[in-house]
Amino acid sequence: MTRHTSKPTSTHVSGSCLCGRVRMQVAEFDTQVVACHCSQCRKQTGSYYHAASVLDSNLTMEGREFVKEYAASDFAKRGFCSECGSALYWKQNDADTTSVMVGHFDNPTGLRTIGHIFVDDMGDYYTLDPELPQYPQSDT
Template identity: 45%
Template sequence: MHNGSCLCGSVAFTIDGDLSPPSACHCGQCRKQSGHVWSSTWTHQDNLSFSASDTLSWYRASDIARRGFCSNCGSFLFWQHNKEDTISISMGAFDAPTGLKLSKHIFVADKGDYYDITDDLPQEAQ
């Protein structure tokens, strides 16, 4: 079981189930919304429950997915594809320790020009 929340605590959640190995997304949308690289894990949406969610808001940044954030503090928490029953959760929102390790970089073709990826993890163009 893993617990997490936004910065102000107005959105708090529990994951009761398996989490995928985390990835670091370098796409333009994640960089703009998070301020840099967005690292996330995913799980089946039925594994997610909320103890607080009054300020959880959703933004449709594209036709294929929505992004969940706290409307009070602005924390970017979730990414959910329209046609999938999984949900991605921000690694930064989890209470430590998570026991998870970054597994790969995705959308590296879109990465910012202001940094380099210097680890040996796999890199996917998209």
């Protein structure tokens, strides 16, 4: 996932995985939320995911010893909690940003979904908001 030009949010949000062993705090998101419908995201999360990019310097993660990473592709890794299985983030190798799956964060997040990517791969059991941009593959 690439960096987006939409206005970032500056609220401090925090949240955790399902079991609470991994906790994340974000000082400022780099992008708003993008929904990814690729088959990898669907398989990892059980459906599609909502993620927002964060500069690593704005991301605090506690309980990293519980985080396992899986390389579903040769250019990125997917972090998840080894205890409860919650999908936590997607991170391109050597990038200084992390795409954090925003379902972990407590309301209010101040975030909003701005588009859907990889809709060519989306499941046939749900529909999308027609007001939002949809991209067949990535958004670039």
